[in-house]
Amino acid sequence: MVAVEGELLVAVISGVSEAAPPAAESLRDLMPDAKIWNLIDDRIVSDAVSRDEVTPHLADRMARLVEHARLEGAAAVLLTCSVYGTLAQELSTRSGIPVIAPDDDAMAILADSEFASIGVISGVPLALRDSCSRLAAVLASRGSTARVVPLLASSARLPSLALDMTRTLEALSEAIGARAPELDAVFLANYTLSFAAAELSRDMAMPVITGPPAAAAAICQSLVRLQSESPV
Numbered sequence: 001m002v003a004v005e006g007e008l009l010v011a012v013i014s015g016v017s018e019a020a021p022p023a024a025e026s027l028r029d030l031m032p033d034a035k036i037w038n039l040i041d042d043r044i045v046s047d048a049v050s051r052d053e054v055t056p057h058l059a060d061r062m063a064r065l066v067e068h069a070r071l072e073g074a075a076a077v078l079l080t081c082s083v084y085g086t087l088a089q090e091l092s093t094r095s096g097i098p099v100i101a102p103d104d105d106a107m108a109i110l111a112d113s114e115f116a117s118i119g120v121i122s123g124v125p126l127a128l129r130d131s132c133s134r135l136a137a138v139l140a141s142r143g144s145t146a147r148v149v150p151l152l153a154s155s156a157r158l159p160s161l162a163l164d165m166t167r168t169l170e171a172l173s174e175a176i177g178a179r180a181p182e183l184d185a186v187f188l189a190n191y192t193l194s195f196a197a198a199e200l201s202r203d204m205a206m207p208v209i210t211g212p213p214a215a216a217a218a219i220c221q222s223l224v225r226l227q228s229e230s231p232v
Helices: 017-030 044-051 056-071 082-095 104-112 125-141 154-161 165-182 191-204 211-229
Strands: 009-014 035-040 076-079 117-122 147-152 185-188 208-210
Touching: 009 017, 009 056, 017 035, 017 191, 017 211, 035 056, 044 056, 044 082, 056 076, 056 082, 076 082, 076 211, 082 125, 104 125, 104 185, 104 208, 104 211, 117 125, 117 165, 125 147, 147 165, 154 165, 154 191, 165 191, 185 191, 191 208, 191 211, 208 211
Parallel strands: 009 035, 009 076, 117 147, 117 185, 185 208
Antiparallel strands: none
């Protein structure tokens, strides 16, 4: 991948602080000179969960966070909250800078792979429904007939926030359970679960896909494209 020139500021907007490090790590792998700015609204996810939807007020709140990032010099924004992913394109258009959804690009990778059945794991029911719905739409739009299998792992949420690998793997394995033989791949729909991807892949003997690497690649590609289009 072509390198991004300069020390550009990339804002990472999260609803829980634990979602920020996986995003930052993936960004630094591709853009080592970038400055990462973590913006945390620790109620924007819980408020959506308590209402069982992203209300217009919450959508406006996310838009204000993106605008704050833009006004303070961010060249791009990465959203780590999966339930706000559907707003990314609109926010990018409104702000004039790239706003990247947490997992759209990972879903595109899944759609372009030859998987017949994909297990989607989340620790939050709202996020699980949202991710399954969006993945199904991406699969259909790219001509994939892969089946989406929702897997709720409520008991993984707290240990994942504590970076407790053993208990997180136990919860994820329990969520997959007897469905493992019918799955070709697993998608971890929360950034907070991504730290367990490699170990889960080894334990389950199947690919485990997460959002951060693909989202970071999308940020990098967007910034390279913008730099190439800018007048010298």
